[in-house]
Amino acid sequence: MVRARGLIVLTTATLVAFACGGTTGGGGGASKGTIKIGSDLPVCTIGGQAVSNGVQFAVNQKNAAGGVEGYTIQYQSFDDCRQGAYSADAGVDNVRKMLDDNKFLGMVGPYNSAVAKAEIPIAAPKHFVMISPANTNPCLTKDIAGCAYHPQDLRAGNANNYWRVVTTDDYQGPAMATYAYKTLGIKNIGILDDSTVFGVGIAGSFEQQFKSLGGTVAKHSEYKKEQTSDFKSILLGFKNAGALGVYVGGTDDQNICIPRKQMKDIGWDAPFMGGDGIETSDCVDQASGNEPNIYATSAGADATKVDGAKQAIADFRKAFSGPNDFGGYTMQAYDAANALMAAIGRAVKNANGTPSREQVRAEMAKTTGFKGVIGTYDFDKNGDTSLKIVSIYVVTGSLSDAAIKDSTGVCGSKTKNACFVWKTQFDFAKPA
Amino acid sequence: MSTSVFTRLHLRDRIRDRDTAVYSILLILALVFPMASIYATDGTALVSQATRAGTFVLLAIGLNVVVGFAGLLDLGYAAFYAIGAYSYALFASTQLASSPAHHAFHLPFWLMLFVALFVAAAAGAVLGFPTLRLRGDYLAIVTLGFGEIVPQLFYNFDQWTGGINAVGGIDQPTLPAWIQGPWSGDGPFQVVRNFNFGGDPVAFYVLICILIAAAIILVNNLYRSRLGRAWMAIREDEVAAAAMGINTVTTKLLAFGIGASFSGFAGAFYGANVSLVSPDSFLFIVSITVLVMVVLGGMGNISGVIIGALVLYYVVYYLIPGLPENVRSLANSIGLSSETTRSLADATQHLNYIIYGGILVAMMLLRPQGLLPSRVREQELKHAAVQEEEAAVEMEHAT
Amino acid sequence: MSLPDFGFYVLCATAIVLLAAQAVIHPGEFVQVFIFGLTQGSIYALVALGYTMVYGIIELINFAHGDVFTLGAYVGSAILGFFAISEGGFTTVNLIALLLVFPAVMLVMGGINVAIERVAYRPLRNAPRLAPLITAIGMSFFLEGVMFLWHGPATVHFPDILPKAATTVAGVFFGFKDVFVVVVAAILVALLAIFINRTKLGKAMRATAQDRDAAQLMGIDINRTIAATFFIGALLAGAGGMIWGLYYNTVYYQLGFRSGLIAFTAAVFGGIGNIPGAALGGLIIGLIAAFSDSYIGSKWTQVVVFGILIGVLVFRPTGLLGMRVPEK
Known part of the structure; x- marks a missing residue:
């Protein structure tokens, strides 16, 4: 019977772990409460981790400065690696996890265009804001020849929920x-x-x-x-x-x-x-x-060739000192996170409380002249940046x-x- | 002699009992799970996960026919899965409009479910016909090669399949109008929830449960049929089976085709559920994962295979990817600094492979015959061992 | 001549005619691609030998073998790091390091593989046939995990310590490295052949492969023989890993899974359990891949390699050099 008992123990452990797995995350105490933003990146790779650092840095800065309209921003980095490389399936699972937690009002990412292609159809009907710091595949936003699909199909007729801060x-x-x-x-x-x-x-x-x-x-x-x-x-x-x-x-x-x-x-x-x-x-x-x-x-300006970015890079280097912590898209991620938090801030003001995803999405769509460290961003109706x-x-x-x-x-x-x-x-x- | 008959009968009863128990538990879990998880997590993510797990259960049941019943090692099962998925995806999306065919097809899901089944079965037969006379692991290599070729072909013929850009925007199943009457939907007479596949993971969950139930009944009947016994005979000793008048090639071909048809089924469902079919979703690792599910669960035993699929799905897609996050929140809750938390979570992330590999080895060492082995096979093996021993004793007595 | 045999010869003849045509039209390119295929094929051959020996003796597709090969390159790279090697040119230190590290890596990998066998396969010797297959897959993930933990997902640099001498003869470019790979692989295969055919342990291995029970009755220590097989297989895999590293100078943790699959295919191609067959299979697969990359197109290579494999098995169910074993 030893064997059988072993099995029971295993099963119980599984069930317990399942229960724990379902309810991760905890709240931080702040004046008005917390709003979560996520990211979906291949953090098993150096490039993905460097982008995650950019978001983390932006969130830390914002929280240190009092958060967004009194809300504390909680950042959770989801990993879309599976067996050492990005996976669209893993990305979809991550987005589903975020969608199922009502505190998530938007995300930075994904990193890879293939993942974005799989995620947008799930996020669009829920008006979940996605801002990618690194997707450069034009088909995601533009209806041009040579694409296997149309951007409006990807969004299944819903209003655009996808932006990117890099060009294509x-x-x-x-x-x-x-x-x-x-x-x-x-x-x-x-x-x-x-x-x-x-x-x-x-x-x-x-x-x-x-x-x-x-x-x-x-x-x-x-x-x-x-x-x-x-x-x-x-x-x-x-x-x-x-x-x-x-x-x-x-x-x-x-x-x-x-x-x-x-x-x-x-x-x-x-x-x-x-x-x-x-x-x-x-x-x-x-x-x-x-x-x-x-x-x-x-697919962007060199951060050091932009005067405005120098300070941010120096601050970042202080906070993240590892040799691989800074990557080609770290500052883009920083801008993307700040653009998202700015939209959330406006939505909070309008809603006079915790906004809905739809409200955040609507505010994000209204973004004009957003001053990031790389430059001043305008977005067209497809979600593409004016910085080309x-x-x-x-x-x-x-x-x-x-x-x-x-x-x-x-x-x-x-x-x-x-x-x-x-x-x-x-x-x-x-x-x- | 009489004792052996007695144990046989007794054995049969015990098998029935155990299977009935497992199936009842599974049934209850399947019914309770969506309500419980939606109630507990206030969302449907777990239900979607369960649906994905269900797809693997279907695959495992199918592969079990090939590997468990007929004893043919198939290392390229994902190829048939891909064929099923693509046959639905191509004929239920706008994909073919941009192909040389210049015409988009939107065939209904319910029809394509069966078309995919037959296409996959036919592919199995086409592959099996010239190669099934290969013995043992040579067949495994042929299937492995087939599994490597098929996704690559879907990739290479990008004019038709979109290649790496994948087929997206695949049609969702719709129910006929008479089911979606005034009693469903948001109307005043709402009795059932709007059974809309588009945005509702629960609908897919219900569908996969029905498909699995159908598959179980079908396979169980096959197993008890003449064909099932022929498979078992071939598995145990092909030469003896042939001598008993079993047409081994046809029997093996049927196992191959029937096994493949289940993955065609699963493929069409997967296409509709995920709404995106890419050649990268059907690589060797998928074949391996399904094979591990079958062996881990207990080859030849349907309920065991289902348990194996569920357990392994949970380990691969939930436990291991979720570990860093769980470690993080655990470390957070016991008050470790954020720096330590981060490095702990990173370490767990880097241990993923080791943990998975370790689990596989440990599980196999602890239960080499699988979690829930086939009792008949187990008993046969034991029986054989006992007989051998008896024979040895007799020999001793004789001398 | 039976029909399948006929088909097989037609297949071979067609391939040879097509290649000969290429050789006549562009002799320079043909020879160049041939060299590429030969070097890659030599490495596959070394790995394939390990597969074929293990399969021959315990009928196990040792999925972890490809990862043992990759781990060999990782270990080699690490040990070489202790020497003051020069990547700029070939120094005496380089030579000494090479002579010390090469056998060291082989031995280390041999030891690791014996340990793997002890932990993951020996307890399952009498278990259902597929159980060790699953532990092999588990060990494969485990070894990949070790390498992942060690260096992460990125490619790992392997020191470039061989002489960089290279020359062009009649439009064909080749270097010392190319010669090195082929010669070392050939020496190792020859040594293995001598070992298997001339030594007592080699004889024990052949006996165990043929009939384990009978071998045991003849007083052969089965466990020791099987462990020795794993040891020798891993010696070759370790050597393969070293050669790979010295030749390509980059490795990554998932390299072995795929290369292992190709090497196993090579072993089957040549006739599994057959040692010259595995070496030949490795070379042929390397050549097919190189010719396909260059004449057909790289995206078809996978289809061509496995297509030919299926074709060969259909026409010749026991591989190129495999013997027709009478059915039991």
Whole structure:
């Protein structure tokens, strides 16, 4: 009977754990009460954690300054990683958890466009505000050719509940295409994407612009992280087809920068370009031995090139001192959290008490001229920001210590003197 | 001799009793769970979770036919799941409008549920026909290969399936008008809640419970039928079964097809429930998870498999992802500093794999035959052992 | 010649003709891709040997084997960190470090695998057949968890300590590393073959694989033999991990799950339980992947590899070199 008893104990433990699992979270004591905001990010990755830090920092600052209209903001970070990588399923579960707790009035996130695509249909009918600091897939907000779905379908006819503080791949890709074609003088290129929603999207927009400028695409290949570790055959294909550079659509967590290292292994010296997914220390590490001349775009202004952000970055660095705590989208997350809290504040005022989600959503939709640290945001009716700046960075090796300290771009964690250095920026809001 | 007959009869009774008990408990839980969880948490998140768990129960019941009954190791079960999901998704969304077909289909869910079932079963038969003569684990590798190929094909044919962009905005099931009469909905005569699948997780929950109940009845009957006995014979000894006049290829093919059809069923349901079907949802890890559910629960025993599926679903999708949060709130409530809390939660997050792996190993070591093993098989094994021992004793006496 | 055999030869002939055509049209590219496939295939071969030996002896698909391989690279990278190695060029320290660390990693992995066998598989020797399969999956997650805990989800850098000499011959680019991978793998496979065929323990392994009960009656210590099999399999996996690291210089914790699957496929391809078969299978899978990446398109590689696998098994149910075992 020992066995049977073991089983009972197990079952009981399970039930108890279930009961506990259902009622997590507690309240903090404040004058008017608490309002929760969440985030749904892949915090198992360095990039996701850096974004979460930005939100945490904004919330801490706000609470230290007395909260929002007397309410204390409680921030809960949900993790959409499953087995070490982001998962749309996990994201959906997280959003459901937030929707089921009426104290949640909005969220920052998600980080990955594929997750956003799965989450918006669930959040939209409940008027739950989502502000992404990092989604760049244009299909989420724009009804354009090449998308597999329409943004209004995603929202199932409900009012828009989704905003983002970064611009879209249809600017990131073209910015790099223009830079490669005009500034670097590359007329023939090989394109590699990582088979994710993000990678396919950004590589497509690059290809379109590059061709319209008159460039030739030697070959467009794709791979999957778990299937391919040896990219040499693919790269050789590019090289033999006459490519003079490589554009990659993808993110470092899909090993997108390993091909950079392997370019050296086949004796091919050519520039390597990509979107914001490669502007990370992991990318520099993956390219180990062949770091210089990796070009990357970032879907926002460089925070250090914006005067207003300097103070915020310095304060952030004081609060979060780890080497990987600050990432390319940390300040964007900071702005997103503040925009959300501002909307909640206005809604509190109007409702003269705890507002409903619908009220917060309506206030968020009215946001104009929101002053963040990166710039002043207006949002269009689809949720896109008026700030349409794309910055271009390039990895430079053997930097001096002083140069490393000044640079905003990330450095390798192994090769510490190889960092992304800001080159130039394209502002798509102003006609060129 | 007479004693053995007696124990046999007795055994049958005991099996019936235990299964009846398990099913009654499950039934009661299934009825109480939505009310209790909605009451306790003031939300339907747990009901949605239970629905997802139900999808896995359906998968596990299907895989049990292949692995547990017929003894064929299938490492690519998710492929059939994908086929089921895509056959509903493509014909119940706007997806095909942007494909070379240029026409969107919106076929009703109730029809597609069965179409998906047949499509998946047909895929199982097509794969099984040339390969079922492979013995043992070679078959496992063929299914593994099939499981790798199918999601990749759905990805590669992006003109039709949208590729990585997935099929979204899949139609929700609707009930015929005569069910949605004036007695339902928000009208003055409301008797039942508006049974609307669009926004109501409870509707999906009820549906999956009905599907599972149907599956259980079906599989139980199959198991007791001639076919079920043939499966068992093949599982125990294929050569002997063939010698007894069982057509092994047809029998195995039926197991394969019937097993696949359940995942087609589950796939169509999944498509409607999640409303998003992407090639990434059907990777090898899904096949493995379902297989673990079956073995963990007790191969060949339907009630055991259901328990296994529920337990493992809870561990994989609820207990482990929720651990950091639980640790955080626990640390908070006992008054640790926020810095410690954060690092504790991070540590738990990093331990996820170790915990999951440890649970699997520990559970298998403690109960190698599964949580609720098939009594018949258990008894057969014991019986065989006893007989061997008796034979040995007799031999000794003889000499 | 039976019909399946005929189909098999037609399949092989078609593939060879197509490849030969490529070789004639673009000889440089063909040889280059061949080298890529050969190096990758050599590593798969080393991992596949572990699968095939374990399967041959206890009929277990050892899902944790691929993770043992990856862990080998992690351990190697960690131990190399203790030496004052230079990544810029090849120094004497590099050579000494390499000569010390390579066997050390192999032994460490061998020890770990024996421990895994002791904990997770031996208690289940008489349990239902699928029970050890599940513990193998559990151990796989466990090992991935150890690596995840150790270095997190990001890729881990493996020191680049081999000579960087490289040359171009008739338009084909190859370096010292390529030669190193193939030569070391070949030496290891040869050593294994000698071990299995010439030593007493090797004989015991073959006997146990053929008929465990009979072997036991002949006085072979089954537990020891099985443990030795796991040990040797992991020696090769550890060597594979080291070679992988030295060659590619990046590893990540989930590498083994997938590579393991491919290596297992290679083992089946060659005829499971058959040692030359596993080595051949590994090479062939590596070559197929490289040729498919370059001639067909990388998104079809997965389909091609597994499609060929299914095709081969349909026509030749026991793999390329597998023997037709009479049915019991």
